[in-house]
Amino acid sequence: MHMDEPLRRYLTGLVTVAGEVLGDRLCGAYAAGSVGLAAYQPGRSDVDVALVCADRLDRAVAGELVARLRHEALPCPARGLELVVYRREVARSGTGEPGFEVELNTGAGMDFRVSYTPADRPAADGLFWYGLDRSILHQSGRALIGPPAAEAFADLSPSDLRRLVRDALRWWLDRPVPPGDLPAPGAEDAVLGACRSWVRLRHGVWLPKVAAGRRLLDEAGPLVDADTVDLVEQSIAARTGGTPPTGPRARTFQRRVLAAIGAEDPAY
CATH class of the missing domain: 3.30.460 (Beta Polymerase; domain 2)
Structure with a gap:
């Protein structure tokens, strides 16, 4: 590069x-x-x-x-x-x-x-x-x-990878965010980080955050609806000076990703 x-x-x-x-x-x-x-x-x-x-x-x-x-x-x-x-x-x-x-x-x-x-x-x-x-x-x-x-460097086993990804999502969900409709600086990274985790578990590849957001939208899978499209696009724009999403909105998406990951894992 x-x-x-x-x-x-x-x-x-x-x-x-x-x-x-x-x-x-x-x-x-x-x-x-x-x-x-x-x-x-x-x-x-x-x-x-x-x-x-x-x-x-x-x-x-x-x-x-x-x-x-x-x-x-x-x-x-x-x-x-x-x-x-x-x-x-x-x-x-x-x-x-x-x-x-x-x-x-x-x-x-x-x-x-x-x-x-x-x-x-x-x-x-x-x-x-x-x-x-x-x-x-x-x-x-x-x-x-x-x-x-x-x-x-050796890669993780599938079970360890899924466990650590879930731990990371829970960690982000525990971060304090501004209440209500106030933009939450850093929420864009939480959203795109969740996209990256989803893509890695679903497709087996680590992507940069913006590329992962695009990949999630392109696949039109179970997480993608009109609100997800708007949220991910806003998060991408926030990385170059746009307004970040609100904390509650980012958390709603993160919870959906966490639930979707858990649904694919009988041990979750």
């Missing part, structure tokens, strides 16, 4: 720093998220990167990596960097467990946060992200160094 020059320089610098800190313990570096899915939007998207290391990182090494990659040391040209480091055995495990060595959020547009174990994360933040992210990496990760992402 094409990357703009600031992003290309940044990722090159990030890989260089990771190599200096981890040495021959660094097995690979992978662009994930919107960069891996060829949907990166300068000014809106985060930069998601996964590093794979040969063995456990002690706290001193993990701390040095954080110090040298935080925005103040290596300025991120996007809203921020979301970095996760996995051991090679975790990346290849195909499980839904978090299993990371260190996680770093840093950037001009996001709060700084570092977690050295999954137990460091507040329970309310959810632990389903990591298995889903590794599934996306398996399909669409862009190798910056190391073997292809499909070799470095």
